[in-house]
Each structure stands twice: as structure tokens, then as C-alpha cells.
Amino acid sequence: MKKFENFVHNILKSKVKKTLVIVLTAVAFFASLMMFPTKLVLAKMLPGKSDNTYSIYVDTPTASSIEETKKVTSCITNILTKEKYVKNMSIFYGQGIPLDYAGLVKGASMKRTENVTEISVNLTDKHTRKEPSFLMTQRLRPIIDKECGHIISGSTIKLVEQPSGPPTLASIVVEVQGDNIKQSRELSVEVANILSNTKGLVDIDVMADDIYDTYKLIPNIDKVARSGLAIKQINNILYLAFEGMVIATKNSENHSDQIPIFLILSDKTKRLSDSSQDAIRSKLTSLNLMNQRGMMVPLSEVVDIKKVKSEPMIMHKDLKRMINVIAETDMVSQVYPLLDAREKMIEHFSKNYTVEKAGFSTYMFDLYLTDKQTGEKFLLRWDGEMKVT
Template identity: 40%
Template sequence: MARKELFIERFVYDLLESPLKKFVALLVMFIILVSSVWLVTSELVKVKLLPKPLADNFSIYVDLPEGKSVYETKEVTECILNHLKNEEIITDMSVFYGESAPVDFSAMLKGRLFEQGENIANILVNLKREDERDETSIDAVHRLRTIINTNCTMYDNKIKMVESPAGPPSIAALVLEVTGGEGYDDRLDLSEKLLVLFEATPRLVDFDILRDEPYQKYGITLNAHKIMQSGLQIEQVTKILYLAFKGMDIAYDNNVNAQNQVSIHLTLNQDSKGMYKASKLMLEQSLASLMLLNAQGMTIPVIEVVEVAIEQSNPRIVSKNLSPMIAVVAETDMESQIYSLLYIQNKILNDFSDSYDVEKVGLLDLSLRNKQSKATYLLHWEGEQKVSMDTVTDLGMAMGVAIVFIFFMMVIYYKNFALAGAIVLASFISVAGVIYAHLIYDMFTPHTFYMTGTSLIGFIALIGINSRNSLLIIDFAQQLMDEKGMDARKAIAVAIQTRAKPILLTVLAIIFASMLLATDPVFGGLGIALIGGTLAAYAVSLLIVPIMIYRPLKKEYLSKGESDV
């Protein structure tokens, strides 16, 4: 072992003695640092700040256009159930027609809690425990989404597979809010053009425009003149219509064993009031079968005293910050949101330039101005991507504060700005090891291994670890210079030789501890960041730190020599 230590000492001494070797070492480190940044920009190492957690369940939202009946909704839902019931990894399923599934935070934020009607259904799917199946929930949803959308797309429906959110729940992974324009129809026209871009974007699924689908409805108007001529009352006609189609409480059952009165609800049965086809003629036939008894004892068909008219539905207008808005949403399928967002943004800048004047607003938002109508629109990105950008901002600020804090602590400790700057700069270089570790680990995983928000936490931790390594070397080198009168070059070489083994033991301890995190879907980025970063920090301590601290320590040695004289 002594020969190895002497080798390290001799290697560092020769490195500091030769300007050419120092230049080559710094050049190699600069190339490694630049190439690590290139790995991220070229998407060889992909970034996804909020990784999806594994779960034992997922939900399916079934949406048919407004005006579709419960029979059509059941047809779509039964098709989905028939394809899922033979899946071995599924234990049970629950179906909720016309109402929300059991409430969770994600459903509340997506607004699913308030969605009701014959045209919607929710399916809650429970999977086997993670240790009882070979397929993860993310892989299962990815595989089943293709099967269901291929076989159960009918009646212009929308089927959305909803997984556990990666972070705080949002309406969707990508949400593009469209505001401005000359009215609802104007915004809707632009939103439909944007939806085409969403559909053409690779690895985007569950596209939708959050608006009410236009549909025909039938209004029943009471003819007061005919009602009076028929010897009926307006209240009588109103009640029979509600009684027939909506139902109403007509009496109460006073049961001695019941704590409260039990209401008796009367309505027509489903076969009598249901219509298998939406048409004015069928509604008129249903109204003709309803009879009312007037004061003279004569029966009057309801159709004789009412009028049926075909009407167009009124769209729901959603506003945000007092501005009417339409949102185009989509989910990512095993892909990071940022790449889909940038792809769509570039397509808008290129494809919309013929009809609109497109300008960037802030970091990601866009402003569009129609060249013909002069109408102005604002395209604002929201959703899970907004949470990701907030995470980057917060972690970036935390890293900046950590670097500044460490720098001033070193300045106070060593009373030397150059030495403190060398420590911080050497610590920052170890970041390249994090990126290369993600690249290597991604080669051995079946799916893309993303650099996540937890990886950024590893960045911050590594700055402290590498600063500690540099501090140990500098303190021991200064001690050798003060007590044994060694020059700076010799003191640094001996200090690194002596401290190499303790630093290596610390590196190995961090690596073995981080290996437990490496396979975790959420904290795997932190584990890989610590493994790659500590290895890089060790290499930096042996090769780069000596070069960085040599000149400040040499000046310190010379200044002390002059003061002694």
C-alpha cells in the first residue's frame, strides 16, 4: 500500500511541477464538463423533474359527447371491462356511471368530482401488489392504453387513463391555456388547431379540449292559453312533467322503526321515459302518452298544451384571472413533459407564422396576433410542467445559496478569496459525474432513466462533499508548510497522499448507501447522483484541487517566508 501512496504523491508532485500536465488536466476536465452539458442539451440524458411513483391502482375516465345516453356510455364502458377482466394483474374493478369515483385529491383538482351526467363514467382499477406482479403500474397503463383506445373508441368518445400524480396533482401533464380573441368561437377555432399539433406530437396521449361539446336539446314550452282552454292549471302540467321525467317526492312513510321520515319518490320507469333515439318525434310521442284529468273529468294529452322546440346548447365559459379561457390538455406516455412542450412550441413558431404574428412572452408562453382579424391571443403553459419549472427554480435558488454560503464560509475560514474560489470551482466541476452516471445507468435499464428533481438535490449535496474533501487537503497542506517548512508543491502532494485513503473510504460508504436508492422510481435520481458525483469528486480531489489551490498556497508560503525574514 505504501508504494501506491508514494505513487500518488509523486504523480501529484509531477503534475504541479509541469505546466503542460496542468494544462492538459484542466483541458480534459473542461472537455468533460462541456460534454456533460451537451449530453443534456442533445437529449442523450433526458430530464424529467417529477418522476411518476409506482402504484397499485389507476383510474379510467370515460367521456362521451354531451347529449349521449347512458346506454351508449354503458356500451363503451362494457367494452373496456371486457378487455380488462382477463388481465392477470388486475384484482377488481369498480364502475361509476354518471358520477365521480371515490374522491381523491387528484380527482378534485381535475374537476372530476363535479362531473355528472349520462355521458360520463369512471372506472377504478385495482392491481395486484407490486411484489406479486412482474409489470409495473406505469408499464401496465402504457400497454392497456393502446388496447383500450384501439378497441373501444366509439361515439366520438374520450378515454383517459389516470395514474397517480408525480407531484402535486394538476389538471394534466400539459395544459395550454388560450385566452384573448374576439369571442368563444374565435378561441375555440384556435384551440382546435392547437389540438392537431398535440395529436401529432410523439408520446402524447389523452388529448382533449376542456369545453362543452355542442349538441341539440329539446325545450318544452307550456302554452298558457291552451292550458286554460283545456281546463287545466299551469302548476298541474309542470308537476306532471317533473313527475314523469325527473321524479318527485309525493308522500312520506312514517315508520316507527325509522329515525327519519322515509320519502316516497314517484317517477316513470326507465322503459316508459327512456328514448333510444334522440328525436323530436319520439319526445312528442312520449308526451302524447301522458294524460291529465281536467276539471270536467276529461283526459287531455300533455302534447296538446305544450310545444317542443329544438335548441342548441350553450357552451360553458371558463374564466381565469377574469379572462375567458379554453384549455387544450394532454398527458405524456413515458416521456418528459418538457420535450413535448418544446416540440409544440417550435411547431407553433414555424407552422402558425403564415396566419399569425408569433412572439415569445417570458420563458415559455407565446403571443399570437391574427394577421387578418388583428385579434390577439395569449398561449400560457400550465399543468404538471408548471410544477416542474417551479421545482427547477426552487432547487436552482437553493444550489446558488449553497454555493454562495460555502464561498463566504471559506473566505472567513481561510481569509483568502482565491483559495475559497478555487474550492467552490473544484466542487462545481464534480457535477459532470452526476450527468455521466445517469448516462451509464440509462444504458442498463429497460426504460429511459431521467435526471429528476431528486438528482438536483444530489447536486447540492455534492457541493458540500467536495468542499469537505478540498478542506481536508488544504488544512493538512498548510499544517505541513507551517510545522515542517515544506514548500507548497511538496505539501500538497504529501497531503493528497495522506488523505486519499480516508476520502476513498468516505466515497465508498456513500456509494454503498446510495445503491439502496438507485432502483427507487422516485429517489433513484438522488442515488445515482450521489454515486456518480462522489466518484467524480474523488477524481477532482486528486487531479483538479491540487492545481486550483497550488497558486494561492504558494503565495501564502512566500508571504510567510518574507514576513519571517
Template identity: 30%
Template sequence: MLLFFYPPFRKKSRRTLLLFLTVFLLIASFLQPLWQVIRPDGIGGPLSAGGVSIGLLPKNSKNTFNITIDMPENTPVEITDAMSREIGAVLQNEQFILNYQVWVGQTGIADFNSLFKGTAYRVAENIAEIRVNLTSKHERSTTSIEMVKSLRNKLLPIQKKYPGSVIKLIEDPPGPPVLATVVAEIYGQDLVVLRELADNIKSDFQNTYDMVDIDTSTPSDVHEVVIIVDKEKAAISGISTGQIQQTLAYLIKGSVVAASHIPGEKRQVPIRLVVPRQYLVDPSLLHSVYVSNSSGQKIAVSELVQIEKRLVEHPIYHKDSERVVYVSGELRDSAQFSATLDLNQRLNQREIPDNGLLQTANLNIFDTVPDATRGYQLLWGGEMRLTLDVFRDLGAALCLTLISIFLLLIAYYKSFRLPLIAMAAIPLGLIGVFPGHWLMGEMFSGASLIGVIALAGVVVRNSLLIIDLTLQNIENGMSPDKAVIEAGATRFRPILLTALAIVLGTAIMLSDPVFTGLAISLIFGTITATVLTLLIIPMLLYLTLADDKSVAASGEVH
């Protein structure tokens, strides 16, 4: 056992080689997340071999997902219903779909995700929603993520059949809900310019790798017909404004003419007389609609009203007291990091005719406050902003953890060098974190960073076991080199058992998509830290103790 732990620090060449290999492995590991920026097809292309993507949380296989349908604003409910039925026909042929429920003209049951996105409680003829229920994920070999990806391709012909329609397949988010994975918030003062910018940026989204379900907050143009009663003519004709209004209401909305008492029903059922949609009177043909005055004279409605056609005003959205429009999109497989950087590279400093340049921002550690007085701005929101906030806060927690450990060790050892040696095990553990994510095919997520924080405490404990026993051996009269060797050999078994307990204890979390990153960080970080701690820490400890004349003197007699 002593031969195994015989350290390579007796020869300077061996020490140099070991330190060089360790530093090389550490740099190579940290290059993996940076490598995702360098891609064969540019930053917006597929991930390079050996790269590790960064995101908030990976998607989780669920037993349900939503399909939302948004048609142009002037679409009749019959067309929306026809489109939803065509989608339903496709769903019926899917193997693992248990059932589905369709809402036409309104959204489905409100959940936290729809409330946050602002899609709950909507009522309009141009919208529909389909809640799809799947068989239990434990009874099927295909994940809901793969099913959604396959259905997107199958529903694309239906979407092309209805121009202007948007079909979105929405999965329940693994973390906090956001408006979309990639969101561009465009701020400015002129609504016309904002709409033009949104349309241009939407085409950039469409040309982005892996981007789907692209939408904007700017509705299509809808024309409305305003019928204004000429009160003077109506008064001369002996017809009141209420008569004209009631006549038009009969034609457009219909009227309850009677009630039916159905056996078994507690309440009477109203009978409404309506004109079928295909036979509705065109406003320009009101000359064929008559209203009678008190003398029984029939007068055409067109003689008593004025007809105006105009555009319906678009809704104006505000955020932080600034006018804003949104362009959003989802990603099939890739993380939002590369897609956002690719779009930001293309859109930053883009010229706006007669309005200067478009400024992009909000990719820093702290949020950028919109300010339309400085010109037109594009601030990145969605999951990218949430990821930056999470990594910022967790990074601050990691720094606070390291500082606390360092201060406690200084107080314990009454030395600055020994705490640094003990904490040298932390970067040794990081050597295995990113390669572990690459081997498992997972992104580095917020849960992964939590695993790194937990890993820091575990690997430092292994260093302390060696350091404490080494100091105890020196106090007993051993020379520094033998004291280090004895400490490494003696502490090998408890360090190994600790590593096995962590690896086997966290392996169960590998099946959970949310906590997979945490498990990978702990498992692979612990493995590399255990191996390298038994080599690097004794060497650094020996070099430190050998330089300490008082320690070296105490070991000369042995």
C-alpha cells in the same frame, strides 16, 4: 504513495493536457442535456443516443391507478355503463390486477389529484371512473407504469368503438398534481374562435410524438328541448300550468306512487313509476299525451305548449380574469420538455383567420400574465411550467449557496484566490452528474438539482483538506511543490473514506424513483470530484502559491 500523487504540474505540457481534458469532459457533460434538443426525427422525436432528458420528477410504480371515461355530453348512462363493462372485461384478464371498482354516472372517491384537476364530485350520465387496485409492487415484476402503457393499447379499440369518447389512465403523480403533463392555455375574447383554436391545437397534440390521453375543456354540442307553456291557451282550456308541468314530470322523471315496508329495513322504500328510457315520449309526439280539465275534457299537450330546440350553452372558464380554454395531453415515456418545445415551434405565430396571429409564451423563467387585449395567446402550463418554477427556485438556491461558501472562505483565508481554488472542485463534480443519469437511464429531475446543491458542500470540503494542510506544510518550512504533494498524499485516505461514505450511504436511495436523481448526482458527482480533486486542486494550488513571492521565499531554505 508519494509517487501516485506526484503532480503533473512540473511540466507545462502536462498541465496544459490535464486542464484541456478536464475542460473537455466538463463541456461534454453539459452538452448531454442540451443534446436532447438535437434528435434524428426533430425535436419532437425520440431522444438521441447519449442525451439526458430534463423533467420534474420521474414516475413511480404504484399499487393503484384510475381510469376515467368521458363520453359525449348527450350520451345515456346505459351506453356509459356498457363501455365501462367492456373495459372491465379487459381488466379481468390482466395478471397483476387484484380488483377494481366502477362508478357510473359519477366520479369515484375524491383525492387531492382529482380535486386539483377539477374532476371530483362530478355527476353526469356521460362519465364513469374505475379505480384499479394492483398486487403489491414488491410481489410483481411489472411496474404500474408498464401496465398502464400496455393497457392504453388494449383499450384503444374500445375507445374507437364509441366515437367522441375519451379514456384516460391516470397514475398518481410523484410530485405536485397538475392538470396534465402538457397543457396549452388558450386566451382570447371570442368563445367561438377559442373553440376553433382548441380543436385545431388538439389535432397538433395528436400528431406529437409519445402523446396520449388528449382532451380539451370544450364540450361537444348538446341540443336541448325547451317546452314553453302557452298560458293563454291553457287558461282558455281550463288547465293550469301546474297540471301540464306535473304531466310532463311523470313522463320524464317518473313519480313515487307508493312505499314498501321491507322486513329488516328501518326506513320505507319508495316505489317510483317511470317510463323506460327507450319508451320515452319524443317531444314532437306530445299530441299523443293528454291532460284533463275540470270538465273531464282531454286536451293534447301539444296544443298547449310550444317546443323550441336550441344548443346548450357551453361553460366559460376564466383564469386571471381572462377567458380560457384548455388542451391537455399526457406522455407515455418521454419528458415534457421536448414535446412542449415541438408544439411551441409549430404553433407560435400561427395565423388565425380574421384574428391575427397566435402568440405562444410562458416558457421563460418567470410566469407570463395573460392579456387578451393583445390578441389570442397560448400560454404553456402543466408540468412544464411547474418544472421551470422548480428549477428556477432551486437554481437560485444553488447560486445563493455558492455565494455564501465563497464569502465564508474569503473571510477564513483572507484571500480571493484560495476560495476560487477550493470551489473549483464543484464543476469537477458536475462532470459526473449528467453522465451518471445517462448510465442509469434516468432523467435529470428536481431531486437531481437538490443533489447538486448537496454535492457542492461535500466536494469543497475535500479541497479545503488539501489547501489547509498545504498551507500548514509551508508554514513548517516546506517548498510549495513538496507541500502540495505531501498534502495530497496525506489527505488521500480521509477524502477516499468520505467519498465511500457518501456513495454507499446514498446508494440505498437508488431504489426510490423520487430520490433516484438525488442519489445519482451525489454518487457520480462525488466519484468524479474525488478523482479530479486530487489532480486538479493540487496543480492549481501549486501554480497560485508559486506566483506568491512571499510563499516561494519561505520555501527556498528548505
């Protein structure tokens, strides 16, 4: 002990020795950091967590019907029922799983459309199960994708495990920020294609609604007045025929909230022979209303059909428009796929954009893109589990 004290005192007394120790410590520190990019040591931010549950997110293309979503979901549940470690499961059509820890930041509360489904899969106790949940999801992912991914073209199926640490949107997140929303959507698709071709990444998804054709049914006020009908009368029959509506509520001692009573004309009125304007007009012709003079008036005579593009959801962060592209890692660290994908993006986008790398900071993986023709600026900001941890 005395020798060690003398050794320390000798260093502290000499200015040269103190400087040498600081330099050697700094060199050792940076040399240890270089072990990760050089792959002398393989790093993993957080270990895999074996849990008694995991979730499956099903996203069919925007504007898909609930029947189409159910086809994909049924295929998945048929596969899961054959698993010996699956105890039971709960299916939530058109909404997120309530009280889901991982879903807190994954946007489950915003899911309110027919093209989404979340499945909560409950497993046998992890202490008596030979296969950890993270290995089970890794094994089932290609099976489910092969059997169910092609049923509805453009569907994405994500197997989501309970996070080992703080919940994040995904293991790897690329925020595509820019004022030109159309070009941002194109950039996000290119980013997703690069991530899809990066080894070690799965469940790639672009968190943006597809743009598709829709039809607006607009009551013609002049024709409605001349036909002896009321606007409210037409609106009600349109909702009853195509959507359905709540007409009353029921109280029950078993429920804290009122139970809505939902009414629809029939299941046939909601269905069209095809997605053309003629099919909608034919459906309107089959719906008749009685006016004040006792005459039956077909809806096609008083309702105009207007074809418009859908309005996709626009996401903002720090008052900037953005589109998230997410990906999960398949039993590998987030570091190496991120670095590989980033190099591919630099090479790919250099053809049409001036690419600038961010400086040494918490955003050091970010890429600043400037369109060579228009001068418009875009930002590819990296986020996800590695950023949080």
C-alpha cells in the same frame, strides 16, 4: 488542505481571478441547461410511480345517454377482468371517484352528467407484482383505445396514474385564453390536433362541452288556462315522463343522510324513436292529463316545443375565459413533446395569426396570437406537471 486554502485565498485576493471564476460558473451553468434542449442529456421531471391503483376516465360526447356511456365502460371492464394483476374495480357512472387524490385538481367533483364515468382499478400489492402500474397503463392504453374507442364516436378514454408529486390537471396543459369564445373553441381543436400528432403524447382531450341541438318544452299559459289544467300539473308530468323526480325520502339507521325515493312513469316514456321534433311531439301526444271537467287533454295541445342550441360550460381563470387542452406523456419527459408541439404551433398559427413569444420568465413557453384580419388577441399558456415541478 493547506494547498486548497492557499488556492482559495489567491482567488479571493485577485479581482481578475474572482471575475473569471464567476464567468466560468455562469458559463457552466448555462451549458448544463443547454444539455436538455440539445438532448445531450434526456431529462424527466418526475419518475414514474408504481402504485396499487389507477383510474380510467371515460368521456363520451356531450349529451350522450347513460346507456351509451355504459357500452364503452362495459367494454373497458371486460378487458380489465382478464388482467391477472387486477384485484377489483369500482365504477362511478355520472360522477367522479370520491376521495381521489389525483382527481382533486382534475375536476372530478364537477362531473355530474350522463356522458362521464370514472373507474377505480385496484391492483395486487406492488411489492409482489412484476409489472409496475405505469407500465401496465402504457400497455393497456392502445388495447383499450382500439377495442372500445370506436363504440361511441368521439369518445375519449384516459388512463390516469397516481401522481408522483403534486396533483396536476394533466402532464401537459395548454390554456387557450380569449374573449371570442367561438374562435377560442376553434383554436383549442387545432391545438388538440397538433398535440395528437406529436410523438410521445397520449390521452389528448379538449375540456369543453360540445354544442348540440336541444328542445325546450314550454307550457303555453293561455292554452293551459283554457283547457282547465294547472302549470304545476303539467311540469310534474313532464318531469315524471322524461326525467323522473324525488317524491319522498326514507330514513335508515344505516345511512347518515335521507334516502330519496325516485319516481318515473316508465322506462318507455324516456325513450324517443329519434331525435327529431316530430318524435317529441308524438311522445307528448301519448301523455294525457285530466282537467277540472274530467276531460283528457294531450300534452301536445298545451306545450310548445322550441329548438335551441345547448349552453356549454364556460371556464374562467384570473377573470379570463379559457379552454383547457390536456395531454399525458407516454413514458417520456414532458419537455421534449412540449418543445416539439410548440414549434409546430408557431408554424401552424403563423398563417392566420401574428405569433409573439413570451420573454424569459415563468411563462416563457407562452404564445401570444393576434388575428391578422380582426386584430383579436389570444393567449396559449402552457401549464401542467412541468410548470408545477
